Structures are given as structure tokens and as C-alpha cells.
Amino acid sequence: MPLARLWISRAAARSIGSANCRHCFVAHSAANSAPLSLPGGGTLVGTVQVPGDKSISHRALLFGAIAEGETRIEGLLPAEDPLSTAACLRAMGVEVSPIQAGQPVTVQGAGLDGFQEPGDVLDCGNSGTTMRLMLGLLAGRVGRHFVLTGDGSLRGRPMRRVGAPLAQMGAQIGGRGDGNFAPLAVQGQPLRGTTIHTPVASAQVKSAILLAALTAEGPTTVIEPAQSRDHSERMLRSFGAELSVGGAGNTVVTLIPGQTLRGQAVVVPGDISSAAFWLVAGAITPGAEITVQNVGLNPSRTGILEVLEQMGAQISVLNRRDVAGEPVGDLRVCHGPLQAFDIGGELIPRLVDEIPVLAVAACCAEGISRIRDAEELRVKETDRLAVMARQLGAMGGRIEEFADGMTINGCTELHGAEVDSETDHRVAMSLAVAAGIARGDTLLHRPEAAAVSYPGFWDDLTRLKQQAG
Ligand SMILES: O=C(O)C1=C[C@@H](OP(=O)(O)O)[C@@H](O)[C@H](O)C1
Numbered sequence: 462m463p464l465a466r467l468w469i470s471r472a473a474a475r476s477i478g479s480a481n482c483r484h485c486f487v488a489h490s491a492a493n494s495a496p497l498s499l500p501g502g503g504t505l506v507g508t509v510q511v512p513g514d515k516s517i518s519h520r521a522l523l524f525g526a527i528a529e530g531e532t533r534i535e536g537l538l539p540a541e542d543p544l545s546t547a548a549c550l551r552a553m554g555v556e557v558s559p560i561q562a563g564q565p566v567t568v569q570g571a572g573l574d575g576f577q578e579p580g581d582v583l584d585c586g587n588s589g590t591t592m593r594l595m596l597g598l599l600a601g602r603v604g605r606h607f608v609l610t611g612d613g614s615l616r617g618r619p620m621r622r623v624g625a626p627l628a629q630m631g632a633q634i635g636g637r638g639d640g641n642f643a644p645l646a647v648q649g650q651p652l653r654g655t656t657i658h659t660p661v662a663s664a665q666v667k668s669a670i671l672l673a674a675l676t677a678e679g680p681t682t683v684i685e686p687a688q689s690r691d692h693s694e695r696m697l698r699s700f701g702a703e704l705s706v707g708g709a710g711n712t713v714v715t716l717i718p719g720q721t722l723r724g725q726a727v728v729v730p731g732d733i734s735s736a737a738f739w740l741v742a743g744a745i746t747p748g749a750e751i752t753v754q755n756v757g758l759n760p761s762r763t764g765i766l767e768v769l770e771q772m773g774a775q776i777s778v779l780n781r782r783d784v785a786g787e788p789v790g791d792l793r794v795c796h797g798p799l800q801a802f803d804i805g806g807e808l809i810p811r812l813v814d815e816i817p818v819l820a821v822a823a824c825c826a827e828g829i830s831r832i833r834d835a836e837e838l839r840v841k842e843t844d845r846l847a848v849m850a851r852q853l854g855a856m857g858g859r860i861e862e863f864a865d866g867m868t869i870n871g872c873t874e875l876h877g878a879e880v881d882s883e884t885d886h887r888v889a890m891s892l893a894v895a896a897g898i899a900r901g902d903t904l905l906h907r908p909e910a911a912a913v914s915y916p917g918f919w920d921d922l923t924r925l926k927q928q929a930g
């Protein structure tokens with residue numbers, strides 16, 4: 462890395478952060494794409510409250526919009542992805558109050574058939590969840606026309622996985638690449654219920670089908686190859702939908718249409734996918750001791766805890782409780798020795814977004830870790846297998862990439878390097894965790910990507926470093 466650039470970047474960081482502190486990072490807005498200098502070494506101590514769960518936030522907005530009456534959401538994630546969902550809903554005439562950190566958000570339900578035809582293209586930004594769930598929501602709006610698009614990353618992500626099952630129900634969705642890529646055009650049609658076997662365990666596909674099923678004629682059954690996160694099922698039930706879940710491992714979901722959904726009070730727990738960065742940072746950083754408060758512990762999301770336990774990480778769950786239909790707890794993690802892991806199969810959907818940061822943990826474990834059956838990572842915001850292999854590789858990580866996963870050699874001493882989030886929020890935050898244990902300084906390009914799911918990440922990192930002294 463050119464040394465001069467590192468110094469220039471540090472000076473820039475100091476000029477916006479509080480002065481004279483080597484741990485001061487800068488809270489980046491989407492508009493600010495200056496690279497960020499991350500010093501290696503030091504430790505992390507303290508308590509952190511991660512922002513609201515992204516999956517639950519999207520669903521609270523969407524289900525609130527199609528319900529009758531008001532939905533009041535506490536703890537909604539004020540990040541770019543849920544803001545995209547809210548903006549699409551507002552463009553169709555749904556009243557969503559301003560989304561600000563710490564403030565409850567209200568949605569005035571338009572009812573199942575209440576959306577106006579939007580006067581312009583619906584922009585889903587960087588959010589796959591917004592686009593896929595929106596397709597399910599809009600497919601049955603008879604006689605109305607919708608066009609959905611997104612940023613460069615989202616326009617390259619596969620959408621036929623939703624378009625094809627919806628077509629089985631009678632939907633008419635067109636797009637580039639034979640309907641696979643946005644911009645996508647939806648011409649609302651009457652839908653019929655049916656039985657659909659999904660080829661991938663994806664909560665986005667399942668939820669899109671369930672949303673379409675609400676306006677279909679007759680029941681719809683979705684059968685998944687393995688269970689994906691079940692926030693839609695839980696929340697649809699609490700809004701009054703008639704829904705049954707069964708089959709081996711809860712892989713069969715049937716929705717019977719005809720019920721009126723009623724606005725609810727929703728409390729969104731902290732996002733375990735955001736907590737994962739602190740869990741791994743706490744486990745791998747010498748001297749670290751971190752408590753993450755109020756984290757959602759839905760069993761369809763807690764794969765990360767199982768893997769960290771398998772690695773021998775010192776993690777305890779405190780204060781287990783139930784909040785508005787979702788299990789919640791506080792997580793405490795301390796640094797300690799780690800063993801390699803071997804993961805695949807049905808565990809993958811339960812930790813799919815945590816694999817980039819698990820790759821960082823694997824660099825610090827004893828032995829060779831293996832990730833299998835994770836080809837889905839290739840169609841996220843970036844190809845996360847390739848990007849993590851490339852970026853962690855630049856820091857000295859010894860990673861071999863396969864079509865469906867990777868192996869990661871443990872006991873690797875990472876070194877500071879010039880790295881790039883490649884615009885992926887989970888990559889940006891995973892590389893920040895790696896930078897903390899690296900020898901020397903790391904220069905991270907495009908750190909602002911973190912704002913897609915965790916706008917306060919850089920502030921929380923600064924605080925945990927400062928509290929460590
Ligand atoms: O339904 C959701 O809220 C999500 C489901 C997952 O995607 P897939 O359903 O495509 O696996 C996950 O990666 C994404 O961050 C959020």
C-alpha cells in the first residue's frame with residue numbers, strides 16, 4: 462500500500478472524527494466514499510445495542526401496509542434497505558411516518574387491495590428483500606402495472622426464483638434475461654393458489670409466495686428443501702392470516718386466504734446478523750469482552766451461535782425472553798482459543814448472512830475450517846465467496862474457494878492491507894473485524910456500504926475501542 466495514501470487517509474479521518482485518538486473512525490454517510498484507515502491491535506470492551514432486525518423491519522412495513530388500520534413499529538431498523546421498502550410503499554400511496562433512529566414508525570394500512578398504481582419506477586435500492594417481497598405483494602393487484610428496479614448490484618441478482626413460482630400462480634412478470642433481472646415489469650393478474658416446491662431454501666422466495674397467496678383463489682402451499690427464516694410466518698399469523706406450518710423441519714407452509722389482516726404493535730429485536738460482527742470480534746480479539754443487548758434469537762437465525770459454540774468460543778446467552786412473538790436475549794462474548802469448524806447442509810440458511818464474518822473467525826482458529834453448500838453466497842449483494850477470498854487473501858488469509866464454499870486455514874497472522882468492501886455491507890464490516898486483529902493498519906475502501914444494514918457500525922466500533930482504553 463502506498464504509505465502516503467495511508468497518512469492522507471488518516472488525516473482526513475481525524476479531521477471529521479474527534480481529534481487525537483487512534484481509535485476514532487468516521488461515521489460515513491452513503492455520500493461519503495472516502496477510504497477508512499483502520500488501525501490493527503488494541504481490544505474491544507463494553508456493551509453495544511445493535512439496530513433492529515432487517516428482515517423483521519421489512520416485514521413490519523409490508524404487512525402493515527396491507528393490513529386494515531394502523532401498525533406501530535418500535536425498533537425499526539433505520540438503514541438504507543428498510544428505507545427502500547418504505548419509499549416503494551409511499552410511492553403507492555401508503556402513509557409511512559418518517560423513519561428516525563429511536564422513534565416509533567407508524568404505517569397506515571391501505572388494506573389488501575389498497576395500493577395505487579405508482580406514477581414512476583419503484584426503486585428497491587440495494588435490497589433483494591424489498592424487490593422479491595414486493596414482487597409477491599404486487600403480482601395479484603389486478604389491472605395495475607408496476608416496474609421495479611434497483612442499484613447495479615440488485616439489477617444483477619436473480620429474480621426468476623420468485624417470478625417462476627409466482628407465474629405458476631398466474632402472475633405476469635417480465636424482465637431482462639428472460640425475466641430474471643430487473644428492471645422488472647409486473648402486470649397485476651388474478652392469482653390461484655397452488656403447491657410450490659422451491660428449489661432453494663430462501664425466505665425471500667417463500668415470503669413472496671405467501672404474500673401473493675393472500676390475494677389468490679384457494680390455499681397455497683410452499684415446500685422448501687430446508688427451513689429458511691420464519692419471520693413472515695410468525696408475523697402474518699399475528700396480523701390475523703390463516704397459516705399452518707408442518708413437515709419435517711417445518712419446511713411446509715400453507716396459507717389459506719380470506720382473512721382480513723389487522724394492524725399491530727410490532728417490536729423489532731436487535732439483528733443477530735449485525736450482532737455477529739461483535740460476536741466474532743469479541744471471540745478473536747485478545748482481551749475483548751463485549752455484551753450485545755436485545756438480540757433476536759429466532760431459532761431459524763441462530764446458526765452463528767451454534768458454530769461459535771462448536772469453535773469453543775466463550776459466549777453466554779443472558780436474559781432470555783419473548784418480545785412480540787420473537788425470542789430475544791443478551792449475548793456476552795470473551796476472547797479465547799478457537800477450533801476450526803465444518804458447516805454445510807441445513808445449517809447454511811440459518812447463518813447465510815454471517816458466512817463472511819465466520820471466514821474471519823476461521824483465520825484465527827486452530828485447524829482448517831470448511832464451508833459447504835453455500836453457493837447462495839454467490840448471488841448476494843456481491844459474490845461473497847469470491848470477494849471474501851480476495852479481500853481476506855490480501856490481508857494474508859489462506860483461503861481456497863470452491864463452487865459451493867471455501868476452506869480457510871487457521872492460525873493465520875493477518876496483516877494490514879488496502880482492501881475494498883466492493884460495495885457489500887457485510888464485507889465492509891467483516892473486513893473491519895479482521896483489521897482489528899491485523900498487524901499494522903488497513904485501508905478500507907467503500908466503508909459506507911455498512912449503512913445498508915448497520916448505519917451506526919463505525920460509531921459502535923469507535924466506542925468499543927475507546928472503552929477498552
Ligand atoms: O427474507 C429475508 O429477510 C432475508 C433472507 C435471506 O435471503 P434469501 O432468502 O435469499 O436466502 C438473507 O440473505 C437476507 O439478508 C434477508
Ligand SMILES: C=C(OP(=O)(O)O)C(=O)O
Binds near residue numbers: 589814
Ligand atoms: C443478502 C442480504 O440482503 P438482501 O438480499 O435483502 O439484499 C443481506 O443483508 O446480507
